[in-house]
Amino acid sequence: MRLVSYAQPGGDRSGGEQAGAVIASSAGDRIVSLAPFTVVEIISDAKALAAAREVVERATASPEVLPLLADVQLLPPVRPGKILCLGYNYRGHVAAGEDPTAGDPAYPDVFVKTPNVLGAPGTPVLLPVASSEVDYEGEIALVIGRRAHAVPLESALDHVAGYTLFNDVSDRHWQGRSSQWELGKCFDGFGPLGPELVTADAVPDPQDLLVEVVRDGVVTVSQSTSTMIFSMAFIVHYLSQVMTLEPGDIISTGTPQKLPEALETHRALAHGDAVTIRVAGLGELTTTFIDPTSTDPIGDPHDS
Amino acid sequence: MRLVSYAQPGGDRSGGEQAGAVIASSAGDRIVSLAPFTVVEIISDAKALAAAREVVERATASPEVLPLLADVQLLPPVRPGKILCLGYNYRGHVAAGEDPTAGDPAYPDVFVKTPNVLGAPGTPVLLPVASSEVDYEGEIALVIGRRAHAVPLESALDHVAGYTLFNDVSDRHWQGRSSQWELGKCFDGFGPLGPELVTADAVPDPQDLLVEVVRDGVVTVSQSTSTMIFSMAFIVHYLSQVMTLEPGDIISTGTPQKLPEALETHRALAHGDAVTIRVAGLGELTTTFIDPTSTDPIGDPHDS
Known part of the structure; x- marks a missing residue:
């Protein structure tokens, strides 16, 4: 799994950040939100990890509806x-x-x-x-x-x-x-x-x-x-x-x-x-x- | 001012901590709570500092009602x-x-x-x-x-x-x-x-x-x-x-x-x-x- 942190689009000025996963697609890498989890929660908690994997699996079926990775502002992954x-x-x-x-x-x-x-x-x-x-x-x-x-x-x-x-x-x-x-x-x-x-x-x-x-x-x-x-x-x-x-x-x-x-x-x-x-x-x-x-x-x- | 952090007496197991100030008295050092502020808030925010000083000033009038410093569990001040x-x-x-x-x-x-x-x-x-x-x-x-x-x-x-x-x-x-x-x-x-x-x-x-x-x-x-x-x-x-x-x-x-x-x-x-x-x-x-x-x-x- 390819995990990222990125700035919440339209988030407030306090700079809310959320976890996402990158999904490769023929039309460029896409991103799926793994909110409400943080990346550290996903990597340290088996339940959060399982939930994240499930989200990614479902999203992989139709990546074209997801935002392009290139359109979000990445943050340090952790x-x-x-x-x-x-x-x-x-x-x-x-x-x-x-x-x-x-x-x-x-x-x-x-x-x-x-x-x-x-x-x-x-x-x-x-x-x-x-x-x-x-x-x-x-x-x-x-x-x-x-x-x-x-x-x-x-x-x-x-x-x-x-x-x-x-x-x-x-x-x-x-x-x-x-x-x-x-x-x-x-x-x-x-x-x-x-x-x-x-x-x-x-x-x-x-x-x-x-x-x-x-x-x-x-x-x-x-x-x-x-x-x-x-x-x-x-x-x-x-x-x-x-x-x-x-x-x-x-x-x-x-x-x-x-x-x-x-x-x-x-x-x-x-x-x-x-x-x-x-x-x-x-x-x-x-x-x-x-x-x-x-x-x-x-x-x-x-x-x- | 003598600032400390200490464990909230009777606090839950998550280990809540609060700021306090030490007040010298003839019967041993006493402690006055500066909650809800943290020590970092008090040292970095002029309003919190002013509020803390006021609490200390008032408490200094009758220190004998305050808990003894020796009876609380100190934490690192910051x-x-x-x-x-x-x-x-x-x-x-x-x-x-x-x-x-x-x-x-x-x-x-x-x-x-x-x-x-x-x-x-x-x-x-x-x-x-x-x-x-x-x-x-x-x-x-x-x-x-x-x-x-x-x-x-x-x-x-x-x-x-x-x-x-x-x-x-x-x-x-x-x-x-x-x-x-x-x-x-x-x-x-x-x-x-x-x-x-x-x-x-x-x-x-x-x-x-x-x-x-x-x-x-x-x-x-x-x-x-x-x-x-x-x-x-x-x-x-x-x-x-x-x-x-x-x-x-x-x-x-x-x-x-x-x-x-x-x-x-x-x-x-x-x-x-x-x-x-x-x-x-x-x-x-x-x-x-x-x-x-x-x-x-x-x-x-x-x-x-």
Whole structure:
């Protein structure tokens, strides 16, 4: 199932949001409301999930009566109580004959992003006045569906409701100013999330997904989750030894390496740049970066 | 004003909480309910604050009719949306003639604790099964009262509602396993907060407070906020360049150095140890550490 949160059409100014499911149809993706449930209720409560599945099944019979997904304003699929992120978690390329695991760290490097980073899919990131060297990190985020405390490795994925995309936007200058990276990671809006939470049953193998990032039309990242150092199951197992993971919490599983050519030509994000993260089965998350002090017009990133 | 949150006496099992104010009286501290307001409403809304002050003023006339503070179950004074913490922020002792600022870092080292750490004043910390080297850090936490985004240094303290105490409990082993400290900082319950939020008008100079920590009857920390590297005003100013600070957010301003004798005899916290943070005017925050697998009885830490 493909779950989204979206703004209640004609809702009041308090910004009511509701859960929906995306249904593919020949004339474009459609959306069916799963109100009154929230996405977190659906992923954490078996009865709500069963009810949602039934709504989707009925709606699939005649999708043409449903609103187009393109016509609704998407919100982050969940509002996580915790946004946990991994540092280095994809192996780099090594020469033939070398052991690709030789540089593996013993333990994952974990940091936390604050709730103010959360951004809706498609909403631009405003380059902050104080930022100076903004970069993207295209990642797969797993979403907790069932409370997890000290869970064994074997059953860790039972606590994962599904997967979505996350751009761990980072200011490299602020990140490098001190030993802890947080300030470079926690600018307002530095965490676009979405577009959809794809439930785990629709993802045959989370360790066999190709993560691609396209920057201004050029593929800069292309690496499979099979090259992760710490698997998603291990990450949930490991983190749950420390903290109780709650439904709606997300763990962003680290960014793959930029391709060598992309590294060579890399420059900080600037006004009008667009970054798309795409993973087959999980959709695309496009973020445009805007300098609010600039007067240059921004094109449509989907035209590039 | 001395603000607290406490469990609604006779409240239902959902754990209703309400705001109160502490009123000193000759027969012990009393508590007056500020319902229906929450502490965050009182510190962020001028009308709620005025109403609360009026309630306190009236109650002060005859405190003997009020319940004793000791008879209510305190909760964390606020439930922060963000728990931001500083690393090294107190200068060490230097020999006479040496410049005490010589070792100052250029920028504060900031990290984030997740909401699962939050603990009520007086509630024990359960030593987690996976922990191995648990330590205390007695700190003053400032509480944001007015939204702060990119505020100048001069007016930064206008956004601070008041001050309270925070124990930045840390597992040194987990903290040192990787470059980022978060996992050592984010075990469930590793953030007792309270007992009171003392409003800023009752704290003449936040940079002239003596922070003391007593461990099992021995003073292990005794250092003034006058020896801070980055002042509270600077910290709010600096962090607000990155993230919008919201009412109820806390910034724990770093732990003073342990005294030399305390460092020499230091050992990890174990079953039955008690740690009290005390600051004149801000009260005392005592935390007992309990190994849930131990069968040894725990004494009353206030008897030691």
